[in-house]
Amino acid sequence: MYGGGNTFEGIKTDSLAQEDPQKLAEFEARIARGEKIEPTDWMPELYRKQLVRMIEQHAHSEIIGALPEGTWITRAPGFKRKLSLMAKVQDEVGHAQLLYSAAETLGKSREQMIDDLITGKSKYSNIFNYPAFTWADSCFISWLVDAGAIVNQLANAKGSYGPYCRALDRICAEESFHLKYGHHCVIYLASGTEKQRQMFQEALNRWWPPMMHFFGPSDKISAHTEVLMRWKVKMSTNDDQRNQFLDMYVPKIWELGFTIPDPNLKKNPETGRWDYTEPDWEEFKRVINGDGPCNKERLEVRRVAEERGQWVREALKSPSLRYVTPLA
């Protein structure tokens, strides 16, 4: 997972008036030419702030996203699934590590970011506030949530901030394996017993609404982000990403014989875009602001893990620690 396209809030552009106009113009010209901005380059404060927020949210989403699937590692049916799911979730934790490092280049420490996650000050992808009840839910996540993440991350990989783009290039390569794994799991459920098919259909019914929320509020109601688009922080609109996802995956879901729980879902031949029932954006807001089925549990797990690991991190800072060089 799991990009941050869904969590852009309204931004104040006032601070731009304080920036050196010449430097700002040079900065924008570099981005327009397709150059990457590197950590020591000049950048407007607003750019720095938005990037930290976005990369940090992305990192949190990776590590929180490891939880709903992680609980299925110990229950995965058979060696092949068990081994693949372990590797997959491990990758997600690795993505968090890469992304925290990328965000650190902009001046915020990992500790601070994790603190802000635990206190609820910074957000993560809303979809992980929903529970994974069955094995089929974990398969839905591996296939379709990761698919959504890829749409988002491939777009962001073409953004303007060098360290984030490089992290995303590595991440996207791994995500494509996750997608293959997830698709494979769903194919087995689809071609399996009646019970297995039913398990996935129920997972699809549960996860479709949060999946539609995944790309963020409809363009009609979302905050204006022109300056972020110009700076290649935000690379495409929420509706464009949602449409791209539907284009790629609805046919694949139908092909497996499952029913998507939206009677209005169809491709409009005139616009070439997908029509669907407008997602419930009130629910989206409620959940992202803390009132979802799993918000408390997810943050509690993270908080307890941090608390239980505190003594280890303290010990690593100990001055009495003789540095031990590993001999490979």
Added chain:
Amino acid sequence: MNELALKELLYKIADDQLILGHRNSEWTGFGPLLEEDIAFSSMAQDKVGQSYAIYQMLNQLGEQEPDTVAFMRNANQFHNCQLVELPNGEYDFSLIRHFLYDTAEITRFDFLANSSYEPLAQLARKIKGELKYHTLHANTWIKKLGNATEESIGRLQGSLNKALPYALGIFEPSPLEQEIIASGFFAGEEVLKKQWMEKVELLLSQTQLNLPDWKTIQPVLGGRVGQHTEHLQPLLDEMSEVFRIDPSAEW
């Protein structure tokens, strides 16, 4: 070839790897540092993968499919030592167990690389390469945390004291121990234990941890003949929860 003795040896090794691999994987998402989540997950993948390879070898010898063997047996049919089935506890316990177990494991595979059963010798030579990183990881962390703060040293000491009786249970002789040795499949638990003790003593001497006199430690036995703590059956129930919905289904 004494197939019964060979299978007994293979089962206990595979069961050890599977159960500890499963326990290691429980750290995913909960580690004290992201780096440790990742490390424990790597070791979990190696161990579960190794158990899979050994169950495949057993399958070649006429036993059931690896999935059936791993996901359908009950606790009393497992021959892992009790050390590996204990819950993860806090990080200090998981780390101490990892150190004690993996030190034995790499030594065991050193011996197995010379097994008279050629498929096992070949596999052991391959596995040894993976295990090198496990002991490197364990040794590095034990040395770090065993020399750091009062709390880290105290925690490791407490967990060491708790784990040692179970660790000696790794070397519980198999019922067919003499046949295993005589057939040249493996040098035997007694020889393994001696080398293990030396390695454990050497590493701990580089820390501020105290190793109690071996003679005072009462080994916890029984795992090798299917006697387990109350922790193994729930682990297996969880592991097979989905598989048992329909064991004939393909997942």
